Amino acid sequence: MVNKLWTYFIIIGILFALISGNSLSINETILKSATDSLEVFIQLFPVIALWLGIMNIATDSGLLDKLSKILSKVLHPLFPDIPKNHKSLGYISSNIIANMFGLGSAATPFGLKAMSSLQELNEDKKKASKSMLTFTALNTSAITIIPTTLIALRMMYKSVDPTKTVFITLISTVVATIFSMILDRILSRRF
Amino acid sequence: MGYTIFPNLLAMVLSVNVLINSGFLKWIVSILFNTISLPIELISLIATKPISGSAALALLNTIFNKYGVDSFYSLLASTIQGCTDTTFYVIALYYGSVGIKKTRYALFNSLFGDVVGILTSILLCYLWLK
Incomplete structure:
Protein backbone atom coordinates (compact mmCIF):
# COMPACT_ATOMS: atom_id res chain seq x y z
CA MET A 1 0.00 0.00 0.00
CA LEU A 44 22.05 9.40 8.13
CA PHE A 45 23.90 6.13 7.83
CA PRO A 46 26.67 6.68 10.45
CA VAL A 47 24.03 7.88 12.95
CA ILE A 48 21.88 4.79 12.44
CA ALA A 49 24.91 2.51 12.64
CA LEU A 50 26.08 4.12 15.89
CA TRP A 51 22.70 3.87 17.63
CA LEU A 52 22.03 0.33 16.51
CA GLY A 53 25.42 -0.56 18.01
CA ILE A 54 24.55 1.09 21.33
CA MET A 55 21.19 -0.68 21.25
CA ASN A 56 22.95 -4.03 20.79
CA ILE A 57 25.17 -3.27 23.78
CA ALA A 58 22.05 -2.50 25.83
CA THR A 59 20.52 -5.81 24.73
CA ASP A 60 23.62 -7.94 25.32
CA SER A 61 24.44 -6.39 28.69
CA GLY A 62 20.94 -7.23 29.95
CA LEU A 63 19.96 -3.59 30.49
CA LEU A 64 17.02 -3.86 28.13
CA ASP A 65 15.92 -7.08 29.85
CA LYS A 66 15.90 -5.43 33.28
CA LEU A 67 13.99 -2.38 32.04
CA SER A 68 11.48 -4.65 30.28
CA LYS A 69 10.83 -6.63 33.46
CA ILE A 70 10.03 -3.46 35.38
CA LEU A 71 7.88 -2.05 32.60
CA SER A 72 5.90 -5.23 32.05
CA LYS A 73 4.50 -4.94 35.60
CA VAL A 74 3.28 -1.42 34.77
CA LEU A 75 1.85 -2.51 31.42
CA HIS A 76 -0.09 -5.52 32.65
CA PRO A 77 -3.28 -3.60 33.62
CA LEU A 78 -3.50 -2.28 30.03
CA PHE A 79 -3.54 -5.83 28.66
CA PRO A 80 -6.05 -7.78 30.79
CA ASP A 81 -6.33 -10.53 28.14
CA ILE A 82 -2.65 -11.52 28.34
CA PRO A 83 -1.88 -14.19 30.99
CA LYS A 84 0.65 -13.18 33.66
CA ASN A 85 4.32 -13.75 32.72
CA HIS A 86 3.43 -14.40 29.08
CA LYS A 87 6.41 -13.62 26.83
CA SER A 88 4.45 -11.15 24.70
CA LEU A 89 4.54 -8.59 27.54
CA GLY A 90 8.35 -8.71 27.46
CA TYR A 91 8.41 -8.01 23.71
CA ILE A 92 5.85 -5.24 24.08
CA SER A 93 7.97 -3.66 26.85
CA SER A 94 11.16 -3.89 24.77
CA ASN A 95 9.36 -2.29 21.84
CA ILE A 96 8.03 0.58 23.99
CA ILE A 97 11.47 1.14 25.55
CA ALA A 98 13.20 1.31 22.15
CA ASN A 99 10.52 3.82 21.09
CA MET A 100 11.10 5.85 24.26
CA PHE A 101 14.67 6.41 23.12
CA GLY A 102 13.59 7.34 19.63
CA LEU A 103 15.07 4.20 18.08
CA GLY A 104 12.31 3.39 15.62
CA SER A 105 14.33 0.88 13.61
CA ALA A 106 15.37 -0.95 16.80
CA ALA A 107 11.74 -1.04 17.97
CA THR A 108 10.44 -2.78 14.85
CA PRO A 109 11.99 -6.27 15.46
CA PHE A 110 10.54 -6.31 19.00
CA GLY A 111 7.20 -5.10 17.69
CA LEU A 112 7.00 -7.91 15.15
CA LYS A 113 7.85 -10.49 17.84
CA ALA A 114 5.18 -9.00 20.08
CA MET A 115 2.61 -9.31 17.30
CA SER A 116 3.45 -12.97 16.58
CA SER A 117 3.21 -13.91 20.25
CA LEU A 118 -0.09 -12.01 20.58
CA GLN A 119 -1.33 -13.91 17.53
CA GLU A 120 -0.77 -17.17 19.49
CA LEU A 121 -3.28 -15.93 22.07
CA ASN A 122 -5.69 -14.64 19.42
CA GLU A 123 -8.87 -16.66 18.93
CA ASP A 124 -9.81 -15.38 15.49
CA LYS A 125 -6.53 -15.45 13.51
CA LYS A 126 -7.89 -13.18 10.76
CA LYS A 127 -9.10 -10.45 13.10
CA ALA A 128 -7.08 -8.10 15.33
CA SER A 129 -7.41 -8.98 19.04
CA LYS A 130 -8.05 -6.43 21.78
CA SER A 131 -4.47 -6.75 23.04
CA MET A 132 -3.10 -6.14 19.54
CA LEU A 133 -5.20 -3.03 19.13
CA THR A 134 -4.04 -1.70 22.49
CA PHE A 135 -0.45 -2.49 21.54
CA THR A 136 -0.47 -0.72 18.17
CA ALA A 137 -2.22 2.31 19.70
CA LEU A 138 0.41 2.41 22.46
CA ASN A 139 3.19 1.93 19.93
CA THR A 140 2.16 4.66 17.49
CA SER A 141 1.51 7.29 20.13
CA ALA A 142 4.91 6.24 21.55
CA ILE A 143 6.03 8.07 24.67
CA THR A 144 9.41 9.55 23.71
CA ILE A 145 11.97 10.45 26.38
CA ILE A 146 14.94 10.98 24.07
CA PRO A 147 14.24 11.43 20.34
CA THR A 148 17.71 10.17 19.36
CA THR A 149 17.59 10.59 15.58
CA LEU A 150 16.16 14.08 15.94
CA ILE A 151 18.85 15.22 18.39
CA ALA A 152 21.55 13.78 16.12
CA LEU A 153 20.08 15.68 13.18
CA ARG A 154 19.90 18.94 15.15
CA MET A 155 23.52 18.46 16.25
CA MET A 156 24.52 17.93 12.65
CA TYR A 157 23.02 21.31 11.77
CA LYS A 158 25.05 22.84 14.62
CA SER A 159 22.07 23.86 16.72
CA VAL A 160 22.96 25.93 19.80
CA ASP A 161 20.51 23.84 21.84
CA PRO A 162 19.84 20.46 20.17
CA THR A 163 17.69 19.17 23.05
CA LYS A 164 15.46 22.25 23.33
CA THR A 165 12.33 20.47 22.09
CA VAL A 166 12.75 17.26 24.08
CA PHE A 167 10.55 18.30 26.99
CA ILE A 168 7.69 19.40 24.73
CA THR A 169 7.94 16.14 22.77
CA LEU A 170 7.76 14.17 26.02
CA ILE A 171 4.64 16.00 27.21
CA SER A 172 2.90 15.76 23.81
CA THR A 173 3.55 12.03 23.52
CA VAL A 174 2.33 11.43 27.09
CA VAL A 175 -0.86 13.38 26.35
CA ALA A 176 -1.30 11.50 23.04
CA THR A 177 -0.79 8.15 24.79
CA ILE A 178 -3.31 8.94 27.54
CA PHE A 179 -5.95 10.02 25.01
CA SER A 180 -5.46 7.05 22.71
CA MET A 181 -5.55 4.63 25.68
CA ILE A 182 -8.86 6.18 26.77
CA LEU A 183 -10.21 5.88 23.22
CA ASP A 184 -8.92 2.29 23.10
CA ARG A 185 -10.91 1.42 26.23
CA ILE A 186 -14.07 3.03 24.83
CA LEU A 187 -13.73 1.37 21.39
CA SER A 188 -12.89 -2.06 22.78
CA ARG A 189 -16.13 -2.05 24.79
CA ARG A 190 -18.28 -0.84 21.91
CA PHE A 191 -16.94 -3.04 19.12
CA MET B 1 21.56 -2.69 5.34
CA GLY B 2 22.62 0.30 3.26
CA TYR B 3 21.69 -1.19 -0.08
CA THR B 4 18.16 -1.91 1.11
CA ILE B 5 17.63 1.59 2.47
CA PHE B 6 19.03 3.68 -0.35
CA PRO B 7 16.68 2.68 -3.19
CA ASN B 8 13.72 3.28 -0.86
CA LEU B 9 15.12 6.62 0.17
CA LEU B 10 15.65 7.61 -3.46
CA ALA B 11 12.11 6.63 -4.43
CA MET B 12 10.64 8.50 -1.48
CA VAL B 13 12.71 11.65 -1.91
CA LEU B 14 12.01 11.67 -5.66
CA SER B 15 8.26 11.14 -5.40
CA VAL B 16 7.82 13.54 -2.50
CA ASN B 17 9.94 16.18 -4.29
CA VAL B 18 7.93 15.76 -7.48
CA LEU B 19 4.68 16.15 -5.56
CA ILE B 20 5.89 19.20 -3.64
CA ASN B 21 7.68 20.98 -6.50
CA SER B 22 4.81 20.45 -8.93
CA GLY B 23 2.82 22.80 -6.73
CA PHE B 24 0.09 20.21 -6.15
CA LEU B 25 0.58 19.96 -2.40
CA LYS B 26 0.69 23.74 -2.14
CA TRP B 27 -2.57 23.98 -4.05
CA ILE B 28 -4.32 21.36 -1.90
CA VAL B 29 -2.91 22.77 1.29
CA SER B 30 -3.91 26.32 0.36
CA ILE B 31 -7.47 25.11 -0.12
CA LEU B 32 -7.60 23.07 3.08
CA PHE B 33 -5.52 25.19 5.40
CA ASN B 34 -6.25 28.72 4.24
CA THR B 35 -6.76 29.84 7.81
CA ILE B 36 -3.63 28.30 9.36
CA SER B 37 -0.56 30.51 9.04
CA LEU B 38 2.08 27.78 9.03
CA PRO B 39 4.75 27.40 6.30
CA ILE B 40 3.99 24.88 3.58
CA GLU B 41 6.91 22.66 4.60
CA LEU B 42 5.51 22.26 8.11
CA ILE B 43 2.07 21.27 6.86
CA SER B 44 3.71 18.87 4.41
CA LEU B 45 5.68 17.42 7.34
CA ILE B 46 2.46 16.82 9.29
CA ALA B 47 0.88 15.24 6.20
CA THR B 48 3.93 13.09 5.38
CA LYS B 49 4.99 11.78 8.79
CA PRO B 50 2.24 9.13 9.09
CA ILE B 51 3.13 7.84 5.60
CA SER B 52 6.93 7.76 5.72
CA GLY B 53 9.52 8.46 8.39
CA SER B 54 12.34 8.91 5.87
CA ALA B 55 10.35 11.34 3.73
CA ALA B 56 9.49 13.29 6.88
CA LEU B 57 13.17 13.34 7.80
CA ALA B 58 13.99 14.68 4.34
CA LEU B 59 11.39 17.42 4.83
CA LEU B 60 12.87 18.21 8.24
CA ASN B 61 16.25 18.64 6.52
CA THR B 62 14.63 21.10 4.12
CA ILE B 63 13.07 23.06 6.98
CA PHE B 64 16.37 23.24 8.90
CA ASN B 65 18.16 24.43 5.76
CA LYS B 66 15.57 27.03 4.85
CA TYR B 67 14.73 28.57 8.22
CA GLY B 68 17.84 27.78 10.26
CA VAL B 69 17.95 25.01 12.87
CA ASP B 70 17.22 27.26 15.87
CA SER B 71 14.35 29.22 14.32
CA PHE B 72 10.83 28.88 15.71
CA TYR B 73 9.57 26.92 12.70
CA SER B 74 12.45 24.44 12.99
CA LEU B 75 11.75 23.95 16.68
CA LEU B 76 8.07 23.42 15.89
CA ALA B 77 9.00 20.94 13.15
CA SER B 78 11.31 19.11 15.58
CA THR B 79 8.54 18.62 18.14
CA ILE B 80 6.10 17.46 15.47
CA GLN B 81 8.70 15.03 14.10
CA GLY B 82 9.34 13.74 17.63
CA CYS B 83 5.76 13.24 18.74
CA THR B 84 4.30 11.38 15.76
CA ASP B 85 4.94 7.98 14.31
CA THR B 86 4.93 6.43 10.85
CA THR B 87 1.43 5.18 11.58
CA PHE B 88 0.41 3.71 8.20
CA TYR B 89 3.73 1.90 7.91
CA VAL B 90 3.53 0.44 11.43
CA ILE B 91 -0.08 -0.73 11.05
CA ALA B 92 0.59 -2.24 7.60
CA LEU B 93 3.79 -3.96 8.72
CA TYR B 94 2.68 -5.21 12.15
CA TYR B 95 -0.70 -6.63 11.16
CA GLY B 96 0.62 -7.79 7.80
CA SER B 97 3.39 -9.79 9.49
CA VAL B 98 0.87 -12.05 11.26
CA GLY B 99 -1.58 -12.21 8.36
CA ILE B 100 -4.37 -10.15 9.91
CA LYS B 101 -6.61 -8.39 7.42
CA LYS B 102 -9.33 -7.11 9.73
CA THR B 103 -7.48 -4.40 11.65
CA ARG B 104 -10.76 -2.99 13.10
CA TYR B 105 -10.17 0.45 14.67
CA ALA B 106 -6.33 0.22 14.76
CA LEU B 107 -5.66 2.93 12.17
CA PHE B 108 -8.36 5.24 13.51
CA ASN B 109 -7.03 5.12 17.07
CA SER B 110 -3.40 5.56 16.02
CA LEU B 111 -4.19 8.56 13.80
CA PHE B 112 -6.26 10.01 16.66
CA GLY B 113 -3.16 9.72 18.87
CA ASP B 114 -1.07 11.50 16.21
CA VAL B 115 -3.57 14.35 15.92
CA VAL B 116 -3.67 14.80 19.71
CA GLY B 117 0.14 14.77 19.84
CA ILE B 118 0.53 17.30 17.01
CA LEU B 119 -2.06 19.68 18.47
CA THR B 120 -0.47 19.48 21.92
CA SER B 121 3.02 20.16 20.58
CA ILE B 122 1.89 23.10 18.42
CA LEU B 123 0.09 24.58 21.43
CA LEU B 124 3.09 24.14 23.75
CA CYS B 125 5.50 25.55 21.15
CA TYR B 126 3.43 28.71 20.80
CA LEU B 127 3.15 29.00 24.60
CA TRP B 128 6.78 28.35 25.54
CA LEU B 129 9.05 28.96 22.58
CA LYS B 130 7.49 31.84 20.65
Missing part, protein backbone atom coordinates in the same frame (compact mmCIF):
# COMPACT_ATOMS: atom_id res chain seq x y z
CA VAL A 2 2.80 2.37 0.96
CA ASN A 3 4.71 1.52 -2.23
CA LYS A 4 1.69 2.40 -4.38
CA LEU A 5 1.56 5.77 -2.66
CA TRP A 6 4.93 6.81 -4.11
CA THR A 7 3.68 6.02 -7.60
CA TYR A 8 0.57 8.13 -7.01
CA PHE A 9 2.73 10.98 -5.75
CA ILE A 10 4.81 10.97 -8.94
CA ILE A 11 1.82 10.62 -11.28
CA ILE A 12 -0.19 13.35 -9.54
CA GLY A 13 2.89 15.59 -9.36
CA ILE A 14 3.72 15.25 -13.06
CA LEU A 15 0.10 15.68 -14.18
CA PHE A 16 -0.37 18.74 -12.00
CA ALA A 17 2.88 20.30 -13.23
CA LEU A 18 1.81 19.77 -16.85
CA ILE A 19 -1.61 21.29 -16.27
CA SER A 20 -0.29 24.28 -14.34
CA GLY A 21 2.51 24.87 -16.86
CA ASN A 22 5.18 24.08 -14.34
CA SER A 23 6.72 21.16 -16.20
CA LEU A 24 10.25 22.56 -16.27
CA SER A 25 10.50 22.15 -12.49
CA ILE A 26 9.81 18.40 -12.73
CA ASN A 27 12.90 17.83 -14.84
CA GLU A 28 15.05 19.71 -12.37
CA THR A 29 13.46 17.92 -9.42
CA ILE A 30 14.07 14.47 -10.85
CA LEU A 31 17.73 15.21 -11.53
CA LYS A 32 18.29 16.90 -8.18
CA SER A 33 16.49 14.22 -6.13
CA ALA A 34 19.20 11.63 -6.74
CA THR A 35 21.90 13.82 -5.21
CA ASP A 36 19.52 14.98 -2.49
CA SER A 37 18.75 11.44 -1.34
CA LEU A 38 22.40 10.39 -1.51
CA GLU A 39 23.21 13.34 0.75
CA VAL A 40 20.50 12.37 3.26
CA PHE A 41 21.75 8.80 3.16
CA ILE A 42 25.41 9.69 3.75
CA GLN A 43 24.45 11.92 6.67
